[in-house]
Amino acid sequence: MMEKLFIIKIGGNVVDDAVALESFLKKFAAIEGTKILVHGGGKIATAIGRQLGIEPNYINGRRITDAATIDLVTMVYGGLINKQIVAALQSMHCNAIGLTGADANIILANKRPAKEIDYGFVGDIKNEKVGAESLTVFLNNGLVPVIAPLTHDGNGQLLNTNADTIASTLAVALSKLYDARLIYCFEKKGVLENVDDETSVITLINKEKYQQLLDDKKLADGILPKIENAFAAIDSGVNEVLIGDANDLLQNITENTIGTLIKP
């Protein structure tokens, strides 16, 4: 039987809220066994960027990562947020190591080709470009990787990369070596039947249920990419994906009784 590996992703709603973050990190630190944390960006990058005269740049509603912005997110995601999380986890006796995809070459990406929109310095990643070997060295030595949403192109360029995608890609790459469990924390208790009713959590989504939810147009824009990522991960070897509220999920992570479980 393969060893269990929890790959847990938190987004801006946790990162931006000092109280929620500390509460989450305490629970994360307490998880026994092998684990990886992937964190998103948060609004602090936008706030610091504004002070530096870097206004968010959108084309057709999609955020563009220009040269100033990739420097900004390298500072804020790879430096400030990542290292503050690492230092906090160390104080909780969790031997964290903060990484971007460039570090130890763990995630190589391709700069997204400019088609209708030039997204700038944004990285698209593939399962086979994950340095699973280096990650395994860290995990085998009791280190807990804390991964910022940044990758590199192998030619010296850092790239802004979606944290959900990083988490699912890592889960797939490591599912050959571990019983990989992917956990997406977000601001809701789980996937909701009725987006206005927090108690309407769908406890299990299999492919049949997924198709039904799609047909009934019940999935909000925000949750759809997460479920797509989840099924892509499952199709590539990840056993199950759990989606829900950060604090709830980690309360009882080995039981999987809270949130939405996604299985084939």
Next chain:
Amino acid sequence: MMEKLFIIKIGGNVVDDAVALESFLKKFAAIEGTKILVHGGGKIATAIGRQLGIEPNYINGRRITDAATIDLVTMVYGGLINKQIVAALQSMHCNAIGLTGADANIILANKRPAKEIDYGFVGDIKNEKVGAESLTVFLNNGLVPVIAPLTHDGNGQLLNTNADTIASTLAVALSKLYDARLIYCFEKKGVLENVDDETSVITLINKEKYQQLLDDKKLADGILPKIENAFAAIDSGVNEVLIGDANDLLQNITENTIGTLIKP
């Protein structure tokens, strides 16, 4: 015979100059064998800080690291500079991994006690607080640590820490496991007999010569702490320390024929 380990420190003069930095990194990447890079801060932190309204704060001529400044240097040293160096080294097929002292708990420090001056979030380090075991895991797996001038106190606080001291402390801690060579790169060709004459490099400083230079008051303020650090490292097990120009030194690192060699 123990394996050779080069611990090379570069300062702001290299970090701030894109051309000098790239030239240095190419030579660094080409060094065969086991190596660690420690980098200093550079003026870019001051420039970014100014844009963010963080003015350098001095008391009696000593820079103070207040709460805003530790966040600033965490972003700039731990994020921007560190990750740009890592991505550049990766493009040169050097498997770099960027770290602060908090990562993998490699350098634990004490916040400097406030006496006449409260330096703020500044860390003082001790040889015995280096996580040599984690560093050895990285080195044994072909990874090249790139270390930012930041440590942590174990209670969740990051601390601004002198890069020269980090380099000498790492050299001492690792000298039990490696034939550790400490190399300080700075803006001169070496320690100069006459500070105005670049050709007056002193090729060898032993303790006798050091005392003589002190007696003759020939050591400029800038070089004195470096030589003190160097002899402290040598007294604690480091075989030799080399001081000189980044590009010169790395040209011929295994020969030690350029710059100033410091030996007992």
